[in-house]
Amino acid sequence: MDIAANYEDDMMIKTDHLTKAYGEKKAVSDLTLSIRRGEVFGLLGPNGAGKTTTTLMLLGLTEPTAGSASIDGKDCTRQAIEVKRMVGYLPDSVGFYSDMTGRENLRFTGQLNGLPKAVIEERIGDLLEKVGMTGAADQKTGTYSRGMKQRLGIADVLMKDPKVVIMDEPTLGIDPEGMRELMFLIRSLAEEDGRTILISSHQLYQIQQVCDRVGLFVEGQLIACGRIDDLAGQMRREGHYVLEAAAVPDDRGFKELLEHLGNVEKIERSGDFYVIYSSSDLSRELNRRALEGGYSLCHLRQRGNDLDEIYRTYFEKGEKGNGSLNQRKSKGFLSFGREQRQGEE
Numbered sequence: 001m002d003i004a005a006n007y008e009d010d011m012m013i014k015t016d017h018l019t020k021a022y023g024e025k026k027a028v029s030d031l032t033l034s035i036r037r038g039e040v041f042g043l044l045g046p047n048g049a050g051k052t053t054t055t056l057m058l059l060g061l062t063e064p065t066a067g068s069a070s071i072d073g074k075d076c077t078r079q080a081i082e083v084k085r086m087v088g089y090l091p092d093s094v095g096f097y098s099d100m101t102g103r104e105n106l107r108f109t110g111q112l113n114g115l116p117k118a119v120i121e122e123r124i125g126d127l128l129e130k131v132g133m134t135g136a137a138d139q140k141t142g143t144y145s146r147g148m149k150q151r152l153g154i155a156d157v158l159m160k161d162p163k164v165v166i167m168d169e170p171t172l173g174i175d176p177e178g179m180r181e182l183m184f185l186i187r188s189l190a191e192e193d194g195r196t197i198l199i200s201s202h203q204l205y206q207i208q209q210v211c212d213r214v215g216l217f218v219e220g221q222l223i224a225c226g227r228i229d230d231l232a233g234q235m236r237r238e239g240h241y242v243l244e245a246a247a248v249p250d251d252r253g254f255k256e257l258l259e260h261l262g263n264v265e266k267i268e269r270s271g272d273f274y275v276i277y278s279s280s281d282l283s284r285e286l287n288r289r290a291l292e293g294g295y296s297l298c299h300l301r302q303r304g305n306d307l308d309e310i311y312r313t314y315f316e317k318g319e320k321g322n323g324s325l326n327q328r329k330s331k332g333f334l335s336f337g338r339e340q341r342q343g344e345e
């Protein structure tokens with residue numbers, strides 16, 4: 001059995017040193033990434049990070065300056081028509097003909113995709129059911145809420161039965177109840193239908209719930225990629241610990257006690273507690289010193305397990321580095337952040 005060939009087969013989306021420059025500006029720089037079949041992958045980054053440009057290259061709508069991208073083995077630039085057939089794209093704001101019903105809009109999409117009439121009608125019924133819109137199918141879409149439009153948008157994208165679905169900010173403006181349904185729906189597209197889902201977003205909490213893996217994108221570069229747990233683990237391995245602590249009495253002596261713990265890099269006050277940044281786990285030492293000093297700890301929490309914290313850690317440092325991403329990359333992104341801080345002291 002050829003394991004390498006199987007691995008290649010398993011990859012639905014691949015980019016190889018994918019780069020897009022606009023004049024001097026590199027919107028996407030040297031992006032190498034593989035996304036498995038049936039995986040839900042989150043491409044995360046702040047405004048201007050290069051997410052849209054990456055999506056446009058995958059959809060064959062803009063040509064790379066260097067490198068390549070492929071979907072199911074088809075080159076996104078040279079075989080753009082085949083790629084478009086396989087890929088459904090859901091923009092952040094879905095546009096429908098507002099004086100047509102949901103069902104009529106889907107029918108129109110089916111016709112545009114050249115599907116036979118019987119297939120269109122059967123698919124419309126199934127998809128309306130899948131996205132929970134059967135009851136509202138014969139209402140004009142002009143009366144739909146954002147969440148309803150979003151769900152109809154998913155049905156619309158699925159009309160052509162794509163192997164890959166790319167979604168741009170799918171959670172924007174959706175209420176918590178709608179969000180749960182949307183998350184459930186996105187998972188089912190991958191788990192039940194075996195589709196590959198790429199979500200481009202800066203909405204961290206929702207993405208954390210639904211994605212198998214995430215890639216963090218800053219200034220056109222992928223600075224980290226993996227499962228949320230692995231990214232948290234990576235952070236710890238590179239010596240980044242963030243502890244929240246509060247004590248009674250909350251006096252100057254407690255702050256001094258914190259300042260004298262080993263390996264402390266920085267202390268910040270945040271509301272009722274302190275945030276302690278260090279290069280080792282200080283919780284046991286803090287417990288002991290607090291006891292010896294007559295302080296009673298009323299809050300102690302190790303940060304770093306959720307995506308928001310990981311994201312902030314990476315991104316805050318991204319800003320500090322300001323234009324020196326290559327240097328940051330060559331040293332390892334996380335290590336560089338620490339050296340920066342020490343250098344500033």
Ligand SMILES: Nc1ncnc2c1ncn2[C@@H]1O[C@H](COP(=O)(O)OP(=O)(O)OP(=O)(O)O)[C@@H](O)[C@H]1O
Nearest residue numbers: 022025026027045046047048049050051052053054
């Ligand atoms: N057609 C263009 N001409 C020149 N510069 C562009 C063009 N398109 C994008 N850029 C620049 O490339 C960078 C990446 O933009 P891109 O839209 O891909 O980011 P993004 O992560 O999708 O941001 P957002 O979340 O705001 O959509 C930005 O600095 C942007 O100004």
